[in-house]
Amino acid sequence: MALEDVSLHIEPEDIYGIIGMSGAGKSTLIRCINLLEKPVAGEILIDGNCIFRKFGKFFENNNEPELMLQGAELRNLRRQIGMIFQSHNLLMQKTVSQNIAFPMEIAGAPKHEIDKRVSELLEVVNLADKVANYPSQLSGGQRQRVSIARAMANMPKILLCDEPTSALDSLTTNQILDLLWDLNQDYKVTIVMITHEIELVKRICNKVAVIDRTRVVDQGEIGQVLLNPSMEITKQLLSGSRGTRG
Amino acid sequence: MEFFSNLFNLLNEFKGLLLVSTWQTLYITLISTLIAYLLGIPLGIWVVSTAPNSIAPNRPVHEFMSRIINIGRSIPFIILLVALLPVTRMLVGTTIGPTATIVPMTIAAVPFVARMIEQSLVEVDNGLIEMGQAMGATSFQIIFKVLLTESLPSIIRGISITIINLIGYSAMAGAVGGGGLGDLAIRYGYHRRQTDIMMVTIVLLILVVEVIQMGGNAIASKIDKRNVH
Numbered sequence: 001m002a003l004e005d006v007s008l009h010i011e012p013e014d015i016y017g018i019i020g021m022s023g024a025g026k027s028t029l030i031r032c033i034n035l036l037e038k039p040v041a042g043e044i045l046i047d048g049n050c051i052f053r054k055f056g057k058f059f060e061n062n063n064e065p066e067l068m069l070q071g072a073e074l075r076n077l078r079r080q081i082g083m084i085f086q087s088h089n090l091l092m093q094k095t096v097s098q099n100i101a102f103p104m105e106i107a108g109a110p111k112h113e114i115d116k117r118v119s120e121l122l123e124v125v126n127l128a129d130k131v132a133n134y135p136s137q138l139s140g141g142q143r144q145r146v147s148i149a150r151a152m153a154n155m156p157k158i159l160l161c162d163e164p165t166s167a168l169d170s171l172t173t174n175q176i177l178d179l180l181w182d183l184n185q186d187y188k189v190t191i192v193m194i195t196h197e198i199e200l201v202k203r204i205c206n207k208v209a210v211i212d213r214t215r216v217v218d219q220g221e222i223g224q225v226l227l228n229p230s231m232e233i234t235k236q237l238l239s240g241s242r243g244t245r246g
Numbered sequence: 247m248e249f250f251s252n253l254f255n256l257l258n259e260f261k262g263l264l265l266v267s268t269w270q271t272l273y274i275t276l277i278s279t280l281i282a283y284l285l286g287i288p289l290g291i292w293v294v295s296t297a298p299n300s301i302a303p304n305r306p307v308h309e310f311m312s313r314i315i316n317i318g319r320s321i322p323f324i325i326l327l328v329a330l331l332p333v334t335r336m337l338v339g340t341t342i343g344p345t346a347t348i349v350p351m352t353i354a355a356v357p358f359v360a361r362m363i364e365q366s367l368v369e370v371d372n373g374l375i376e377m378g379q380a381m382g383a384t385s386f387q388i389i390f391k392v393l394l395t396e397s398l399p400s401i402i403r404g405i406s407i408t409i410i411n412l413i414g415y416s417a418m419a420g421a422v423g424g425g426g427l428g429d430l431a432i433r434y435g436y437h438r439r440q441t442d443i444m445m446v447t448i449v450l451l452i453l454v455v456e457v458i459q460m461g462g463n464a465i466a467s468k469i470d471k472r473n474v475h
Contacts, residue, residue, distance in 0.1 A: 075383070103382070
């Protein structure tokens with residue numbers, strides 16, 4: 001899905017919601033942040049460091065060199081950005097603790113450090129009793145909590161959440177959102193969350209961007225956007241996101 | 247009663263030959279499988295990882311490898327067996343006997359194994375590959391820590407299918423003096439018209455196949471954690 005003319009500014013420790021209908025290009029957008037998707041043109045900066053820069057016809061006057069993180073540099077960047085997915089994407093042949101240890105293992109962390117972090121994270125996500133279980137033995141909400149613990153394993157500064165609760169019931173959804181909120185407060189992690197449900201945004205986000213048909217049509221502080229919806233799509237999402245999903 | 251005493255006498259008479267032939271069949275098949283997996287696993291990984299949208303997409307390489315594997319798989323084994331006689335002689339020094347048989351068996355099995363590995367690896371959810379990339383894993387780490395570990399039960403099932411397939415090949419090799427149960431069946435059962443020996447070898451082959459299939463299934467189920475309760 002192609003996006004056009006997107007410009008977002010996310011501050012440290014924000015919980016930034018990106019909301020839009022299915023197929024609006026939300027997933028493409030969030031995947032640009034860790035370069036799982038490569039933009040055709042534009043610029044991406046994280047902590048002031050450019051990770052991607054390529055100018056097309058929209059940036060004719062810019063003379064800065066093109067840039068695209070690759071190889072070890074790209075992997076290092078990704079190790080500092082946690083990500084959770086709609087389908088938990090857990091390794092089904094590995095235990096809960098092995099799954100949480102995965103990002104640290106591939107980053108080459110020492111064994112004792114991994115063990116320490118894993119038991120700490122198991123406490124945070126309240127799954128200490130499931131340490132030796134396999135994902136197939138867990139509920140959907142528990143699986144998503146494992147994947148959140150995994151995403152936090154390398155103590156990232158940014159946590160990307162791609163529809164983290166779409167497959168969960170409303171009670172479990174609230175537990176996951178509360179967990180994300182706690183992580184934001186306790187670990188000062190910046191959260192970027194994709195969703196098509198306005199309730200999620202209302203519950204934990206402090207800022208929001210509304211995407212409609214390949215464009216960002218509304219963005220800003222949550223109160224400002226939701227109280228004075230300037231665009232038709234924002235009103236529609238507000239008036240009944242559950243209804244419009246059918 | 248007469249049937250059993252006949253069978254007993256037969257088994258007694260051919261005991262040594264049956265044991266040696268069974269051992270030869272297992273030897274040929276297992277060694278060929280081992281070597282074929284050593285060569286076929288990297289080949290299968292290579293084909294999978296160069297596929298479009300995989301970890302190292304490379305269309306020309308993927309297409310080329312895929313072609314080669316298909317060509318290898320389309321040559322009937324009995325023809326490959328004869329065509330490879332000079333190669334076998336070069337490598338082993340003879341074209342007769344169990345060890346000589348390992349050469350064409352292995353060469354026939356490599357493309358088969360590569361396909362089996364490919365099948366197992368593509369079953370792994372693309373989301374897991376994306377997860378690995380998002381966590382900053384190298385292609386190498388994704389192959390070993392995601393693809394191979396997640397598909398291990400499927401790979402084990404593939405191994406038993408490969409072994410059983412190779413037992414069939416070994417019988418064909420027996421027709422040209424390769425040794426093993428196939429050789430025994432051809433020489434005694436066919437050339438000497440000893441139907442009883444033929445029957446005994448068939449029963450032995452069924453037993454071997456059954457044990458390998460059941461063993462493979464048991465190991466695969468044991469290590470597969472997707473349905474733990």
